[in-house]
Amino acid sequence: MTHADLLIVGAGLAAASLVDELRDAGDERSVLVVGDEAERPYERPGLSKGVLLGNDPMESVYVHEADHYASRSVQTSWDDAVESIDPDNRTARLASGTEVSYTDLVLATGATPRRLPIEGMDLPGVHTLRRIPDSAAIKATFGEGKHLVIIGAGWIGLEVAAAARQAGTEVTVLEMATVPLAGPLGPQLGEYFGRLHTDHGVDLRTGMSAAAIEGTDAVTGVRVGMETVPADAVVVAVGAAPNTKLAESAELDVDNGILVDERLRAGDNIYAIGDVANAVNTALGERIRVEHWDNAIRQGKLAARVLVGSDDVYDWQPYFFTDQYDLGMEYVGRSTPADEVVTRGDIDSGEFLAFWLRSGVLTAAMNVNIWDVSDQLREHIGREIDPARLADPQVPIEDL
16 A cells, blocks of 8 residues: 555646645655546646637646656656545545555545536537647637537636637527626626627527537537527537535535635545635635636645645635637626626726625726736725725726
8 A cells, every 4th residue: 555645636736736835835745646637737727718729839738847746756646536535544545456545635626517418418529628638629620611509608618719719610609698607797797798709700699598419420500499500519618516526425525515614624634625625715704616727726825834734724815817809807806796896997998997896895806908906906805995986097906
């Protein structure tokens, strides 16, 4: 049986961040990182942004060079999977047959794209986007004369739509809701993103559900009501489900992710980080599960600090970004569709700020094509601010 002082299950960005923070702190415990992909840790945003657009090579997504982990005395097992864990005996069994005993365990098992319970999901030409091969396969469907149908107008769906249109692909997006992105942004700004895509030639159809994906040997279309929308390829982008099967089998507490406290602890000597962690956020006073790049990095670093004895907690505001056409956006905080929205600047110009307020308290802020302000905006989240000051471009952001 192999022993690791620290066993990390999952080899994504959160795991890579944990390892680097641990070693940077001078901690020399033995570490084993096990990942079920045949890849070392990489950053997923590029798969729907730069790589899919053709602006960046696939190699750009990797967090580090291949020899990085060995150089930091970190053992790795790629293209393997942890099949079971025994918390009582602090052991794990890998798909390769290896048994590992551990002192501390970190679950960074990520999430899996959701599938639709409709006919045709398994047809060739139907894709989801999560891993390197997914991005490469979707990019290969782009081109003049090709028709791509995207089911779901969330962040992934719209980023794929933008990349496909910029490659000359005809794109239809099907969205169940009446407004795209209404959940995170509310109806006004959801409509703004909808117009962004229709202005670039996307056939955006809201309030519509895919009844079936049609085809025999390969996908040929998507049935919506009595109509079939032709398709050379389909991307299903309807969210992701946390990978909790391993945690459930170990009888850890699970509810939309692995339940962890403000220090990412799921049990005795067990932690969870990244997309799979449903964690107590002390800044918000509630549990949240966040599937974004920034959170993976920060939670990986926090877990490392906790492991070396820090009393730090999960206390930062969620952050995410998107790039679509000539629009670059950063969002920080956590709003609801019911929050009041205040904008600064002309939305139609493509350069503006947006603020969300609940009972006069700033819950979130977004900068669109205005840069180097996200950190300043973050500092104001949770403060009571006069909406007139938010809307006034003469009031410097640092003075809100």
